[in-house]
Amino acid sequence: MVTASATANTKGSWAQLVAATPIHASAMVVMIASPSAAGDYLIDIGIGAAQFEAILMPNILYCRRAADVCAHFCLPIGVPAGARLAARIQSTSGGATVAAAIMLLSHGFPGMAHFGFVQDYGTVLADSGGVSVDPGATLNTKNTWSQLVAATVRPARWLMISIGNVGNNVRSNANWLFDVAIGPAGQEHPILANMGLNAFTTPDLVQPLVYGPFPVAIPSGSRIAAHAQCDISDATDRLFDIAVYGVE
Amino acid sequence: MTWNAQEDTAGMTFASSQGTLLTANASANVKGVWAQIVAATPVDAHSIVVIIAHSSGDQMIDVAIGPEGQEGIIAPNLMASNQTNQSGRTVYYLPIQIPKGSRLAGRNQSTTGGAAARVLVMLLNHGSGASPPMGRITDYGTATADSGGTGVDPGATLNTKNSWAQLVASTSWPIRALVIGIGNQNNTAMTTATWLCDVGIGPAGQEHVIIPDILLSAHTTGDAMQPWTLGPFPISIPPGSRIAARAQCSITTADRLFDIALYGVN
Numbered sequence: 001m002v003t004a005s006a007t008a009n010t011k012g013s014w015a016q017l018v019a020a021t022p023i024h025a026s027a028m029v030v031m032i033a034s035p036s037a038a039g040d041y042l043i044d045i046g047i048g049a050a051q052f053e054a055i056l057m058p059n060i061l062y063c064r065r066a067a068d069v070c071a072h073f074c075l076p077i078g079v080p081a082g083a084r085l086a087a088r089i090q091s092t093s094g095g096a097t098v099a100a101a102i103m104l105l106s107h108g109f110p111g112m113a114h115f116g117f118v119q120d121y122g123t124v125l126a127d128s129g130g131v132s133v134d135p136g137a138t139l140n141t142k143n144t145w146s147q148l149v150a151a152t153v154r155p156a157r158w159l160m161i162s163i164g165n166v167g168n169n170v171r172s173n174a175n176w177l178f179d180v181a182i183g184p185a186g187q188e189h190p191i192l193a194n195m196g197l198n199a200f201t202t203p204d205l206v207q208p209l210v211y212g213p214f215p216v217a218i219p220s221g222s223r224i225a226a227h228a229q230c231d232i233s234d235a236t237d238r239l240f241d242i243a244v245y246g247v248e
Numbered sequence: 249m250t251w252n253a254q255e256d257t258a259g260m261t262f263a264s265s266q267g268t269l270l271t272a273n274a275s276a277n278v279k280g281v282w283a284q285i286v287a288a289t290p291v292d293a294h295s296i297v298v299i300i301a302h303s304s305g306d307q308m309i310d311v312a313i314g315p316e317g318q319e320g321i322i323a324p325n326l327m328a329s330n331q332t333n334q335s336g337r338t339v340y341y342l343p344i345q346i347p348k349g350s351r352l353a354g355r356n357q358s359t360t361g362g363a364a365a366r367v368l369v370m371l372l373n374h375g376s377g378a379s380p381p382m383g384r385i386t387d388y389g390t391a392t393a394d395s396g397g398t399g400v401d402p403g404a405t406l407n408t409k410n411s412w413a414q415l416v417a418s419t420s421w422p423i424r425a426l427v428i429g430i431g432n433q434n435n436t437a438m439t440t441a442t443w444l445c446d447v448g449i450g451p452a453g454q455e456h457v458i459i460p461d462i463l464l465s466a467h468t469t470g471d472a473m474q475p476w477t478l479g480p481f482p483i484s485i486p487p488g489s490r491i492a493a494r495a496q497c498s499i500t501t502a503d504r505l506f507d508i509a510l511y512g513v514n
Binding site: 029031033035066067069070071072099101103105107140175176177190191192193194195196197198200202203207208211214215216217229230231 | 255256257260262263264265266267297299301303333336337339366368370372374440442459460461462463464465467468469470471472474475478481482483484
């Protein structure tokens, strides 16, 4: 169990997940569930000795509402055997907890290089969320682009996408199609197109929480943006958050 | 480095921001008719992502390639478990190659006759790094008789791994990537619980865990096991292998039961 700071949107203390990883890993699956409070969460996975943790995976966006959601975030990042792994979280709900576990994969796809750096784009620490995407008031029509980052700081070979609930606790039924693109404003080129999302009144959550990771080749200095269309026009419930994670 | 951005998605119904409608046969657990997802895929795909939106009933979807009336199944019996109270998306990442210009179709069966699913297929031509694309998916542990998978019982002892449930006695092909589907046995009134699930290979009594302690959860509000899919896990399983699964659970009521199915890619 990992507990957020009692202060909303503030990272809590590190909690050790494992003192020494038993194998060399070429990829990790971060498995998150929350038996606790509804909220938006940002989760850091760190590596290193206690009090000297270095962030390996920053600000993984996770949400839960009326129902617990167990989400798996897979990132092809190498971790040496013997490493100490820890996690810390922040939430819109102060003191909220998540159950966190990590699967270490040593298999690797043949010929695939190992990667070592994860960079988050579009995460918003102030509300434990991501960049808001507004499909607009016109039904089922792609709206303007929302910028996640003006210029990526590193090249990305893999891209994972996390979806957030914009702090919304009461959702309408809705369906979305959204695109992720690269390129300057006005010249966005979709690289991942028409991924489906939906919300339902019972769990009050936009799902799925995660897409990818997708193999990509995005150079450093790239602008990344997202846009969407939706089958409802309610000014609150049509909104969702997005954050992306580039792996180099 | 290039932008390498020739990705596309098939099956959109833009008028409702959804995918292609696949209607199950009116008879429970019987495949419905094929519905075209796309007449000609616009890119050469090295892998696909099948995105399934559905709610009522356990559902099981085939994705096929080929002209109308001559569909050949490339992704068989993709399990999409009952989400009456969750209504999420079941997303399968399948590293299988599809040539540009292919016609894609889908069909559906369900424990609820006439149930609807909406399907999108993302076509990725980026590839998994330098990994070679693969061409065959074989399902193991699926149960078409109830549109589900193989039942796993964590047993009546709390938080203790129970005996193994066999998914297949002998795999028919080598496996290079393994995808896992999870189902809730058409249970629409689940108890809040968490599971740790192992997948193992080897003869009965000598199972060797290859994917350990997969965290799963269910909640009384959403009444669904999650996540619904895992993988693909890069793996090397020779043909003729026995595959089994087992689990431990935080509850001991009948709601501890779940289904599992595997999709081997080579």
